[in-house]
Amino acid sequence: MSTVLVPGPVASGVPDKPVGAEVVVIGLGPAGAQWLTPEARTELAAATDIVGYATYVNRVPVRPGQRRHATDNRVEAERAEFALDLARRGSRVAVVSSGDPGVFAMASAVLETRADRGYDDVPVRIIPGLTAAHAVASRVGAPLGHDFCMLSLSDQLKPWPVIAERLEAAAAADLVIALYNPASRSRRRQLEDAREILLRYRKPETPVVVGRAVGSDAESVRVVTLDELDTAEVDMRTLLIVGSSRTRAHGSTVFTPRSY
Ligand SMILES: C[S@@+](CC[C@H](N)C(=O)[O-])C[C@H]1O[C@@H](n2cnc3c(N)ncnc32)[C@H](O)[C@@H]1O
Numbered sequence: 433m434s435t436v437l438v439p440g441p442v443a444s445g446v447p448d449k450p451v452g453a454e455v456v457v458i459g460l461g462p463a464g465a466q467w468l469t470p471e472a473r474t475e476l477a478a479a480t481d482i483v484g485y486a487t488y489v490n491r492v493p494v495r496p497g498q499r500r501h502a503t504d505n506r507v508e509a510e511r512a513e514f515a516l517d518l519a520r521r522g523s524r525v526a527v528v529s530s531g532d533p534g535v536f537a538m539a540s541a542v543l544e545t546r547a548d549r550g551y552d553d554v555p556v557r558i559i560p561g562l563t564a565a566h567a568v569a570s571r572v573g574a575p576l577g578h579d580f581c582m583l584s585l586s587d588q589l590k591p592w593p594v595i596a597e598r599l600e601a602a603a604a605a606d607l608v609i610a611l612y613n614p615a616s617r618s619r620r621r622q623l624e625d626a627r628e629i630l631l632r633y634r635k636p637e638t639p640v641v642v643g644r645a646v647g648s649d650a651e652s653v654r655v656v657t658l659d660e661l662d663t664a665e666v667d668m669r670t671l672l673i674v675g676s677s678r679t680r681a682h683g684s685t686v687f688t689p690r691s692y
Contacts, residue, residue, distance in 0.1 A: 455519045455554060457542050458526050459533040459561020460491055463647035467562045475559050479526035483515045484538070488528045508538065512545035519554045532563040536584045536612050564671045565610035568643030571653045573685035575641055575673045578692075579607050585622045586613035592622065599626055603633035608679060608688055611672040615663065623663045630674055634658055639681040641673040642666065655686055 456475050461467025476482070482492050486502035494500075503511050515525045529537035539558045546556055569576045581602050587595060602609050609630075615623045630638075636659030644652045644667070656662075658674065666672065675681075679688045 452555065453519050453522045453524060455515050455525045455527055455542055455556045456559060457533045457539045457556065458528050458559045459537070459563075460488060460528055460530055461562045461647070462531050462564040462567045463645065463651075467567065467647055469559075469561065472559050472561060476526055476528075478524060480523045481515075481518050481525045482528060483511060483518070483525055484528035485511075488530055491530075492526075492528060508541040509545055512538065512542045513549055513551075515542065516546055516549075516551040516554045516556075520551065529561070530564075531567075532561045533558055534560070535563045535582065536586075564612065564643075564646065565673065567646045568610075568641060568653065568671045568673060571643060571646060572641050572655060574687040575639070575675060575679055576608055576610070577688040577690055578676070578678065580610060580676075580688075581607045582610045582612060584612045585615070585626055586619070587622060592625075595622070596625065596629060599629050600633075603630050606633075606676045606678075608676045609674045611674065613668065614670055614672050615666045616668045620663070623666055627658065627661055627663060630658060634674070634677070638677075639675040639679055639686050641686055642670060643673070644670040646671075655681055655684075 456479065458472050458475050460472065476492055477495065479498060481499045481501060482489055483501045485505045489500050489502040501514065515527045519525045527538050527542055529539070531537065533539040542556055546552060546554060565576065565582055583595070583598055583602065585595060611626065636657060638658040640656050640658050640661050642654045642656060642665070646653065675686065676688060678692065679686060
């Protein structure tokens with residue numbers, strides 16, 4: 433779903449004097465009301481306008497008078513500029529992201545657009561949210577209990593050789609690796625290649641947590657080994673946590689010890 437991003441008058445019913453015209457980039461958490469922080473809830477309620485990818489805007493409870501601007505997922509810079517423009521005209525704009533807005537999400541897009549397209553006069557604040565890696569980790573125990581990194585496997589915004597190089601470096605450094613954006617309907621090869629790279633450094637029996645749609649009604653979480661990871665089961669709603677050489681699967685839990 434997409435709408436044409438043209439700022440219009442603020443509908444009646446919103447507070448007539450916004451406390452401050454600004455853009456507030458808000459993390460909604462990975463799914464569900466349980467992971468929406470009280471701070472995020474308060475900021476959402478104070479906004480005159482909600483801007484974001486339609487899936488995320490739909491997660492925000494409807495408030496009378498608040499304007500909603502849902503876009504498709506591929507227009508980050510335009511969405512950011514639209515939000516900054518609205519704020520410059522006096523609106524208090526909430527830009528919504530899933531998880532934490534600073535992790536592979538809208539906070540960077542808003543700040544980059546503000547810096548590069550002449551919006552330094554518009555105040556921007558970032559409201560943190562629970563990121564998907566932490567939510568998935570909590571379902572199985574503590575796989576992120578020691579040094580870890582987060583990588584996105586999406587080559588839409590950076591070339592695959594850069595991703596492969598980072599994956600290799602992270603694997604060689606024996607970091608636990610949280611893989612965001614592991615695959616999509618059209619992007620299937622990257623995870624296959626990633627698995628091959630990881631298997632050069634990690635044992636086949638390395639635990640891999642496969643968390644899908646965590647926190648929603650469609651949640652599923654499985655622990656498999658790197659060797660048996662079925663990449664066909666992985667989609668855009670999935671996050672993978674690949675253990676380090678120290679990560680242990682014990683009964684139904686997975687953890688990485690605090691001491692070496
Ligand atoms: C564009 S990134 C956004 C990440 C988000 N800003 C965060 O901090 O979680 C989208 C990726 O996050 C992961 N993700 C988001 N929500 C998830 C959930 N509820 N369960 C599992 N993975 C999730 C998936 O890997 C998905 O492809």
